[in-house]
Amino acid sequence: AQSGAFLRQRIATERAIAEQYGVDAGLLDTSGVDPRSLAWFAGTHVKSAVLGLWEDDDPASERLRIVGSYDPRGVLADLQRGPVDIAEFPPRELVATASAPEREICVVVPVRTRDRDWGLLAMVAPLGPSTARETYQHWAALLCAALESQRREAEVRRSALYDALTDLPNRTLFVAQLDKAIARWKRDGTPFAVLFLDLDGFKLINDSLGHQMGDRVLRQVGRQLQSVLREMDTAARFGGDEFVILLTDTDADSAHVAALRVQEALSVVNEFDGHEIVTRASIGIASSEIGYSSAEEVLRDADAAMYRAKSAEPGTIAYFDADMHHHAVRRADLAREVLRGLQEGHFEVHYQPIVNLVTGRTDRFEALLRWNHPERGFIEPREFLGELADTSLIVQLGHWVINEVCAQLERWKPHRTNVSVNISDKEFWSQDLLSFVLAALDRHGLPPDSLTLEITEAVLMRRPEMALRIMEKLHAAGLRLHIDDFGTGFSSLETLHRFPVEAFKIDRTFIQSLTDAENTAELISSLVQLGNALGIAVVAEGVETGEQLLFLQQLGCAAGQGYLFMPAVSAENATELLEESLADGSSESAN
Missing domain, CATH: 3.20.20.450 (EAL domain)
Structure with missing residues (x-):
């Protein structure tokens, strides 16, 4: 009997080690499956599980977003996704999967570290040595590490595509969207237009009120642009005080209306620490009517139109037309x-x-x-x-x-x-x-x-x-x-x-x-x-x-x-002139 108990204990220990190894491998490798999917529970003694993360990453909200579930038997099909009050966690659908005859219980553990509180993890599993709370807390700690790693990777990806100051798309992401718009135009004739904006007088704000105030103004401009655009449009910041807008399914006339709408939004008086600041922008418009083959060509022409507007009268709008196109092509050829x-x-x-x-x-x-x-x-x-x-x-x-x-x-x-x-x-x-x-x-x-x-x-x-x-x-x-x-x-x-x-x-x-x-x-x-x-x-x-x-x-x-x-x-000829008298204009070399 003693040897049988020892054998059972050894088997249970080996299972626990194998189980832990599988969980470790599933959570530490964030390059594959999203840890929030809870797929790493596969092969463990856990019957089902649900993960809830705090709404807006704020524990004080006392609301959790159900972001993942482990449901190999398909019994959580009706599980509500999205935010729920903390009083409704764990979800009753999960609790209902626990079987009393099989001595199953529902365990809830916090997913948090000393630096960050992520949310709650609820699991249904049979009661036994393997359901020790220390095991689940270890898993929750590994999940925290996986979520933090995923967050940092997402930040790196986002920083490569978004402007850190305004949170608008940057040039890389904008060009990718513009390439798609050009492809749609070639495929089915869906028109598009690009507005190139340069803020007038922004340097004066920076010089007189400081760069921190300038940054606040730029963030406000980003919000104002987003407020007047459709969901299908894209506003981006290219750096400095240059912003660019992609208007999809928009012809040249509609682009002008949109540009006026942008100027109206920017003309609102904003107060920053007692300073009343009004922004205005010179805007250049390039549309698909020209017939472009690359995003850089569109941006080049919209930029040229913007400079034309600024040179004519700051705060105005200018179209890129055929004459400007021919000039831009000549200039590009000259540059080459x-x-x-x-x-x-x-x-x-x-x-x-x-x-x-x-x-x-x-x-x-x-x-x-x-x-x-x-x-x-x-x-x-x-x-x-x-x-x-x-x-x-x-x-x-x-x-x-x-x-x-x-x-x-x-x-x-x-x-x-x-x-x-x-x-x-x-x-x-x-x-x-x-x-x-x-x-x-x-x-x-x-x-x-x-x-x-x-x-x-x-x-x-x-x-x-x-x-x-x-x-x-x-x-x-x-x-x-x-x-x-x-x-x-x-x-x-x-x-x-x-x-x-x-x-x-x-x-x-x-x-x-x-x-x-x-x-x-x-x-x-x-x-x-x-x-x-x-x-x-x-x-x-x-x-x-x-x-x-x-x-x-x-x-x-x-x-x-x-x-x-x-x-x-x-x-060679200049060498002969060193210290030569030329004041009477009679040098032989001058002839």
């Missing part, structure tokens, strides 16, 4: 050609002498980009740079020019000269401008003052305070700084004086209109006097006649450049 030109060496840097108007010598040069197109020959910068101004390619081109200029300066040693490089709007605001310039100088063994960075007045005046901080860092690094196209913007004397610049360049339009406009001579005279008073050198661009040169010399203008002296020439 430029990229190929960079890869295949089609670009060159030419150098225009900057002449000291007192000594007549070539003080330094301005680097000017030239495109030696294999089919079209030399292409002037004005024919392509404007089209690339708001693309990353303009930064890529700028970096290429800086590196080429540094390489040429190294080749010009031991001649000690300086070259001015034009910095584009997008390049100036890029975070790596200073680090790239310094790395290029270091790579070619050059001191920082070998380079002069020319930034236009318009770029600086767009965000003067931030521009000042950037300019101060560039100046502190030892780089020379000039303001280009001076006189065409709206900078004040105070602003000019604050920037750490060594010179400003009078725009060529003033020099060329000397003999035509009555007030131009007085304006140029005032600019030169301004420079002298501030201790800032003045460089005149576009000097083409002896009369212009004489006028500038009489004013005391420090330097000039233009066709009178020499157009931009190749690096």
